[in-house]
Amino acid sequence: MRLVLASASPARLAVLRAAGTDPLVEVAGVDEDALLAAYPDETPGRKVTLLAEAKATAVAERIAGEHPDALVVGCDSMLLVGGELVGKPGDAGTARRRWQEMAGKTGELLTGHAVLRLAGGTVADRATGDAATAVRFAEPTAEELEAYLGTGEPLHVAGAFTLDGIGGWFVEGIDGDPSNVIGISLPLLRRLLGEVGVSPVELWRDQGDRR
Template structure:
């Protein structure tokens, strides 16, 4: 059984590898703004989950040919602040504005996951869901925000932050699953795998 990660995120790949899984990576290339626009009226949780499902579905034709027996994992994360979903900032100016608003506040990082099981190149099961994790932001100074923006990291991550890099200095605490904030929730992924009758331990790399 091959594990396929439908994401270009190095953080998600790192989390899975640290947790014993070495996935094959296939980037979906999904039109994320279009998927988001089509689901916005259904609410934040549904939107993030729909994005994850779209990514998993997009790579299925290629995966079915190359890895007919596989489990595909799609992921998406967005920050919910003041009723608005935020993905990756478009530019440094937007990231600065968002950090000014987030400073000293709290928000919810919504992580949507979708799992698709293939047997003999055919889809036999699907499951999807989301994880909500609270984030308590610190109060970085203007100089610190400027330095953080200069790293380029805020433009690569949902909500302009991550806790496994430079942004970790500016997060006071996480209420919930910390792996979800990095990009992929291990508890949620394990649950979704169980939904399609896959035990996560069967996906772990073989020990020498």
């Protein structure tokens, strides 16, 4: 059974590879802003789950011919801090403002997950859910913040920080699943796989193929 990751995130791919799988990567290309605008009254957890499901669905439709019996996993992460749900900042000015607002505070990293099981080229089963992990942020000095912004890393990640990269210097601690902060919750994914009748051990590479 082919595992397909509907995400361009190298961090999600790294988590899945470290967990013994070798997924095919297909980028969905979903208009996230338009989708969120269509559901203004949904809860934050539901919003990220809708995004994940949209990505998984788009990829499933695209690959069904070549991979008719596949598992498609879609994810989307956003940070809930100060009552605001934010994604990737995109530019240094936005990232700077977000860090100034969240420094010394605690936010919730939310990741929506969607698993679609294809059989014969059609979606035979699906499972969705979201995971939340509390993140306690440090207070970087002005010089540290400018140096971090200069790396470019915070511009392209949810919440303008990483746990597994340079941003880890400015995270005091977390409460919950660390893999969720990186972008894909292995505990939640295991449960969702179970809902569509798959055990993660079925997706592991042969021991001799591990690197």
